[in-house]
Amino acid sequence: MRPLPTLLTLSLAAAFGAFAATGLHEWLDNRAEAAPLAPAPVASLVPATAALPASVGGQPLPSLAPMLQQVMPAVVSVNTKQVVRVRNPFFNDPFFRRLFPDIPQERINESLGSGVIIDAAKGYVLTNHHVIENADDVQVTLADGRTVKAEFLGSDADTDIALIRIPADKLTAIQLADSAQLRVGDFVVAIGNPFGFTQTVTSGIVSAVGRSGIRGLGYQNFIQTDASINPGNSGGALVDLQGRLVGINTASFNPQGSMAGNIGLGLAIPSNMARSVVDQLLKNNGVVIRGTLGLETQNLSAQMAQGLGLESARGALVARVLPGSAAAAAGLQPGDVVVGANGERVDSAEALHNYEGLQPVGSAVTLDVHRDGKSLQLRAVLKEQARAAGGAALDPRLDGATFTDLPESLRQSGISGVLISEVKRGSRAAQNGLASGDVIVAASAGDFSDLAGWRANFTRPPQRLVLRIVRGGAQYDVLVR
Structure with a gap:
């Protein structure tokens, strides 16, 4: 099928649909308002182009129906339920609870998203992490109406990918395409379930590839499309005209908020990235282990x-450059400027961090690299990135605290530092x-932007340890004794 005739025919069909609907609407309005006239022949009320021909030039009109x-x-519906405890100070009073025993102390939050079956034999369903995050129960409704309970296999918040499994037979899987060819x-x-409308199809074109730099999202290498993507489409399929999966719909950009609807700026996770994350989730018991260069960078003025x-x-x-890191082994030095990685442009510190985070x-x-006015190439083999650090191993004053890297969504919002995940x-x-959920953005131990830099600062613990903490939107300094 040739793209140009296809596009022309689809455009004509869309234009005709708008014309016919408008003409009929105006005819009904005119009939209500005009003075009575003699009945016109039925044929004169129907436009001459009321029906499209079955073929043009001997060729049948194109349709997406056979592929779909x-x-x-x-493509399935993913329904989640989460039990949330209602915070009410009166519930702490035994007298109040005795007077009003029937007032619920818990509520159930429900949400609806989409998913894609990628392995029919094993029942693997790919969806977004944010669709099933914190869910106590996940139900999957198939296209044939069956509803089954799903098993959680793993997820990665930083790429917004999750993998679940459903115990069902007679499933249909979708083939993953090479998204690098888009x-x-x-x-x-x-294809997905926008606003709860199941099995909804919208179409468009690829507006951009490799889209990144969007605040509030994780590691980014998005496919941008003008196909309508709305709340409920999350986790659904973005397919090419051969019916192969090229992306997982994850978000739509709208300055007025997601509930304002689609404005033609949809984002999808490329199938190659999704495939890589799924492989790691299956290999590493449901988690993703990332590689790191082991350096800290900044933007150039x-x-x-x-x-x-x-x-x-x-x-x-x-x-x-952190001691013992991949960057140190490769020969990188402070003052170097990294402008490319594996042939891809690196325009900023954020771009290098984003590229690094997508590599296993x-x-x-x-x-x-630019160094002293010269260009050179250095080869680095990424080492495993530590997932957490115990406070006792860093400094006795931090005993009992566990530190982790910030969620990538926070980093993309312009925050750097480490998160206290547990105390x-x-x-x-x-x-x-110190408390769980605190974000440490600065310390007297030295500068740092992530967990690796934070750990490196304690090779020689400072005599006086002061932490700058962000908690609940407020920032203050804490002297740790």
Whole structure:
């Protein structure tokens, strides 16, 4: 099928549909308002173009129906339930509870998303992490009406990918395409359950590939499309005209909020990224283990670029290379400017961090570097990124606290630092006023932007340890004793 005739025919069909609907609506309005006239022959009331021909030039009109008939059974509804305890100070009073025993102390939050069956034999369903996050119960409704309880296999919040399994037979799976072959202008079709309307299909084109730099989302390499993506589409399929999965619909961009509806800026996770995450989830017991270069970078100012002899303020300036890291082994030095990674442009520190976070442990990355006015290439093999650090191993004053990297959605919002994921009751960290959920953005131990830098600062613990903490939107300093 040739793309140009297809597009032309579809455009004509869309234009005709709008014309026919408008004409009929105006005819009904005119009939209500005009003075009575003699009945007109029925034929004169029907436009001459009321029906499209079955073929044009001997060729049948194009239709997505045959492809969708094969693909739609692979797209499912994902229904989640979460039991949430109602916070009411009166419930702490036994007298109040005795007077009003029937007032519920819990409520159930329900949400609806979409999913895609990627392995019919094993019952694997791909969806978004945010669709099933914190769910106590996940039910999957198939295209044929069957509803089954799903088993959680793993998820990755930073790429918004989750994998669940359903115990059902006679399933239809969808084939994953090579999303690296997508081009701007390729036709795509989105399938999902927007606003609870099950098995809904919208179409459009690929508006951009490799989209990143969107605040509030995780690691980013999105497919952008003008196919309508609305709340409920999350986790659904973005397919090409051959019915192959090229992406997982995850978000739509709208400055007025997601409930304002679609404005033609939809985002989907490329199938290649989804495939890589699924492989890791299955290999690593439901978690993703990322590789890291082990360096800290910052953006260049125009003055910095001029001082370094660069034509533009593009790239990631290396501020620190951590001892024993992949970057150290590759020969990177403070003052280097990284402008490319495996042939891809690196325009900023955020872009290098985003690229690094999408690579698995053991990946070889060839870095394009400017150093002392010269260009060179350095090869680094990414090492495993630590997932957490215990406070006792860093400094006795932090005993009882567990530190982790920030969720990538926070980092993309412009926050750097580490998260206190847990504080044991009665521990030294608790006595020092630290609490679970605190974000440490600065410390007297030294500069840092992530967990690796935080850990490196305690090779020689400072005599006086002061932490700058963000909690509940407020920022303050804590002296740790």
